[in-house]
Amino acid sequence: MKGVSKVEAMMCQIEKEKTMLAERVSALSDEIKSGKAKYMRLQADFENFRKRYDKEKSTIRSDSEAEIIENLLPIVDTFESAKQQAKLETEREKNIDKSYQGIYKQFVEIMRSLQVTVVPTVGKPFDPSLHEAIAREESNEFREGVITQEYRRGFRLGNRLLRPAVVKVSSGSGNRKRWPVPQQSVGQQGATDGTHG
Incomplete structure (x- = not known):
């Protein structure tokens, strides 16, 4: 029986080890599982970071x-002025002006390549998020709330406003109230096509 009890003891030992x-x-x-969860959290944290x-x-x-x-915009103002x-x-004098206009045109092209655009003004409805009104005037040509004159150009970089356009707005009161044919203000064409109007 010694052999049987030895086998039973071994079986018991094997069962304990098992x-x-x-x-x-x-x-x-x-x-x-915990390590995988930690790894997944770390990976998500890193991705968020x-x-x-x-x-x-x-x-x-x-x-x-x-x-x-924005720091270069005064150069545009100076050229236009x-x-x-x-x-x-x-x-x-005409040759010097031609040289300056060539430089200005290059500057405008660089601004365009950076996605700088001019804020539309004359003939467009006043938008306080794009325009700064400094005057109102009666107008037979423009309906109330439509921009009649641009004093200083506004510019955007993509969707971001760099500088609002400074404008005069119609208060209406004219006999003829029609939507105007959009017009460009003096110099507005220059920043969009490199020429001056």
Whole structure:
């Protein structure tokens, strides 16, 4: 019987080891599941971080571009003011003006390539998100709320307003009330096609 009790003892030992191994496998399985869950959370956190980083990077770049372009807008104003005030009499003055207009045209092309556009004004309805009204006037030509004159151009960078257009708005009160044929203000054509009107 010694042999039988020895076999039973071994069986009992094997059963204990089997139970311990099953518990260990279960614990390892739980650790693996927990590790997978942690890994998935870390992966999701990293993906969210990457998206936030990309968005912040894009915002910083967009803000920097906008700031640089805003600082260049006075150059546009200066060119346009000089063009309006120039009284070209001699051939030399006309050649100098032609050179300046060539530089201005290049500048306008660069602005266009950066997706800078002019805010539409004369003949368009006043929009406080795009225009700054500094005067109102009665008009037989334009209905109430329609822009009659542009004092300073407004500009956009994509969908972002860089500078509102400064305008005069019709208060209506004329005999004839019709929607006007859109017109461009003096110099408005220049920023869109590189020429001056």
